[in-house]
Amino acid sequence: MNLCNFSIHEAQALLQKGEISSRQLTLETLERIDALDSSLHAFLYVAVESALSQADEADRKRKTMDAEKSPLLGIPLAVKDVLTVAGMPCTCGSKILEGYLPPYTATVVRRLQEAGMVIIGKTNTDEFAMGSSTENSAYGVTHNPWDLSRVPGGSSGGSAAAVAARLVPAALGTDTGGSVRQPASFCGVTGIKPTYGRVSRYGLIAYGSSLDACGAFGRSAADVAQIFSAMAGCDPLDATSQNIPVPEIFLETSFDLHGVRIGVPKEYFIEGIQPEVEQKVREAIHKLQMLGAEIKEVSLPHTEYALPVYYLIAPAEASANLARYDGIRFGPREAGENLWEVFTRTRGERFGDEVTRRVMLGTYALSAGYYDAYYGQAQKVRTLIKRDFEQVFREVDAIACPVAPTTAFPIGAHGDDPLAMYLEDVFSLPANLAGVPGLAFPVGFDINGLPVGMQMMGRHFDEANLFKIAHAYQQVTDWHKREPELQNR
Amino acid sequence: MSLSIEEVEHIANLARLELTDAEKRRYRVQLSAILEHVAQLQKLDTAFIQPMSGVFSLENPLRPDEAHPGLTTETLLSSATEKERAQFKIPPVFE
Numbered sequence: 007m008n009l010c011n012f013s014i015h016e017a018q019a020l021l022q023k024g025e026i027s028s029r030q031l032t033l034e035t036l037e038r039i040d041a042l043d044s045s046l047h048a049f050l051y052v053a054v055e056s057a058l059s060q061a062d063e064a065d066r067k068r069k070t071m072d073a074e075k076s077p078l079l080g081i082p083l084a085v086k087d088v089l090t091v092a093g094m095p096c097t098c099g100s101k102i103l104e105g106y107l108p109p110y111t112a113t114v115v116r117r118l119q120e121a122g123m124v125i126i127g128k129t130n131t132d133e134f135a136m137g138s139s140t141e142n143s144a145y146g147v148t149h150n151p152w153d154l155s156r157v158p159g160g161s162s163g164g165s166a167a168a169v170a171a172r173l174v175p176a177a178l179g180t181d182t183g184g185s186v187r188q189p190a191s192f193c194g195v196t197g198i199k200p201t202y203g204r205v206s207r208y209g210l211i212a213y214g215s216s217l218d219a220c221g222a223f224g225r226s227a228a229d230v231a232q233i234f235s236a237m238a239g240c241d242p243l244d245a246t247s248q249n250i251p252v253p254e255i256f257l258e259t260s261f262d263l264h265g266v267r268i269g270v271p272k273e274y275f276i277e278g279i280q281p282e283v284e285q286k287v288r289e290a291i292h293k294l295q296m297l298g299a300e301i302k303e304v305s306l307p308h309t310e311y312a313l314p315v316y317y318l319i320a321p322a323e324a325s326a327n328l329a330r331y332d333g334i335r336f337g338p339r340e341a342g343e344n345l346w347e348v349f350t351r352t353r354g355e356r357f358g359d360e361v362t363r364r365v366m367l368g369t370y371a372l373s374a375g376y377y378d379a380y381y382g383q384a385q386k387v388r389t390l391i392k393r394d395f396e397q398v399f400r401e402v403d404a405i406a407c408p409v410a411p412t413t414a415f416p417i418g419a420h421g422d423d424p425l426a427m428y429l430e431d432v433f434s435l436p437a438n439l440a441g442v443p444g445l446a447f448p449v450g451f452d453i454n455g456l457p458v459g460m461q462m463m464g465r466h467f468d469e470a471n472l473f474k475i476a477h478a479y480q481q482v483t484d485w486h487k488r489e490p491e492l493q494n495r
Numbered sequence: 496m497s498l499s500i501e502e503v504e505h506i507a508n509l510a511r512l513e514l515t516d517a518e519k520r521r522y523r524v525q526l527s528a529i530l531e532h533v534a535q536l537q538k539l540d541t542a543f544i545q546p547m548s549g550v551f552s553l554e555n556p557l558r559p560d561e562a563h564p565g566l567t568t569e570t571l572l573s574s575a576t577e578k579e580r581a582q583f584k585i586p587p588v589f590e
Binding site: 107108109110202245246311314315317318325329332336337342347349351353357362367369370373382383385386387388390428441466 | 498502503506507509510511512513514518522525526528529530532533534535536537539541544545546547548549550551553555556558566570571573574575576577583585586587588590
């Protein structure tokens with residue numbers, strides 16, 4: 007039997023019955039990665055020995071632990087390479103952290119390790135999580151398992167591809183402007199971007215501190231909900247994490263959505279969207295209506311300003327967060343006659359183009375004489391965007407819309423045009439600006455067999471409702487069970 | 496909104512980035528295009544709107560002033576390019 011095809015629930019059932027061991031599951035995972043990852047390049051680092059010893063540890067623990075209370079024990083997990091795991095390299099997809107070994111583990115990873123998950127390795131990412139295709143990785147692009155000539159989305163492309171290709175049942179990602187939801191959509195998997203402050207950012211190498219959120223990928227809402235419950239919650243090591251209790255998410259087998267009010271925002275169904283994307287999303291909304299949900303058209307009037315607001319705030323925050331990469335305390339150091347040259351050469355030579363662009367944009371937006379007009383104004387418009395959501399959530403409980411205007415585009419399609427790439431994010435950015443949670447899940451395929459995703463956005467801290475809606479949908483559809491055809495090399 | 500090469504050089508200095516001439520020319524064009532796009536925010540009247548610096552208004556979460564174990568000096572120096580006697584070794588700050 008192909009162990010890698012099982013969901014977390016299914017794998018756990020077999021582990022608990024003793025029909026398989028974590029060691030077997032992990033071995034098969036590693037073999038599958040060995041066979042398939044050379045064509046995908048989802049992984050930057052595979053922790054072969056450490057994974058097997060973690061698996062053995064899980065098998066040992068199983069004998070004494072209460073199986074009911076450990077749904078994640080012995081289950082493999084991949085981690086996006088912007089989250090630190092002590093002893094494993096952390097490159098952030100950048101040459102400026104080449105060879106860097108973090109001395110500490112991110113809280114989200116530590117919590118999942120404590121729950122018994124087996125950390126398989128680190129996945130590919132756009133450099134410092136800046137990008138929408140994983141093409142900005144300094145270590146090569148990841149290929150979409152559904153069509154190897156296409157991007158998996160970004161920036162968490164490696165994690166999305168690893169789950170879609172059935173290399174691992176679950177993977178961690180991060181979402182600052184859509185970097186979990188968009189690759190989930192492009193790869194046909196389910197991905198959560200939690201509410202800002204819901205999941206600790208300790209150990210998440212910072213890009214945009216008011217926007218970053220740690221999220222997770224799985225092949226179903228049920229699986230993702232499990233990971234979310236274990237990773238979420240206040241952390242004294244992250245002063246922006248909120249002290250709001252994380253509910254236990256019980257996903258019932260009933261798929262009755264009576265009482266749920268879903269808003270369809272008209273600003274997300276505009277010209278320029280790939281027709282099949284709109285079609286599949288509308289069909290999915292109709293399906294939710296069949297399950298009893300009340301559907302109403304709503305308006306988020308400041309949607310069109312999300313892009314300029316984001317591309318001022320995120321680069322501004324990035325310019326401050328990336329100032330620490332100077333070749334002094336960590337990472338490689340370029341030679342220089344003096345300190346100035348060490349700084350400017352290390353950064354000039356080792357940051358990639360997109361990171362350089364954003365650092366410069368942010369530096370400009372914050373510089374004397376320009377601060378009020380650019381960054382200051384962006385912060386005010388951000389308030390207006392957040393208010394749009396607060397208004398809408400007085401009338402509905404969740405918002406349904408596309409994740410991206412297109413399905414996965416070919417590698418190289420946006421070549422030299424950064425702005426064209428930024429336009430991929432128009433529907434995903436607002437959630438990060440408002441801090442609301444978003445859950446992406448597959449709702450069909452386009453004429454080229456590429457996955458189409460939909461996202462549900464919810465009130466702050468109401469992830470449970472989003473999982474409930476997606477889970478109901480996944481009980482009466484099977485898009486999330488489809489598998490890409492992959493050739494062994 | 497078009498940036499001049501001098502402005503690009505000024506930004507690169509502030510951000511401590513050494514750029515080649517070809518890079519300066521390329522970024523000048525790309526950054527100008529992006530700034531042109533984001534300038535549309537000027538259209539909005541935000542005279543009475545509060546800036547949003549973070550998703551939730553936070554007060555500093557304080558804790559009792561008790562010492563807790565943290566990362567050791569050895570751990571923190573482990574990634575240093577050059578070190579000497581429990582210190583990071585760098586080129587002189589002042590000549």
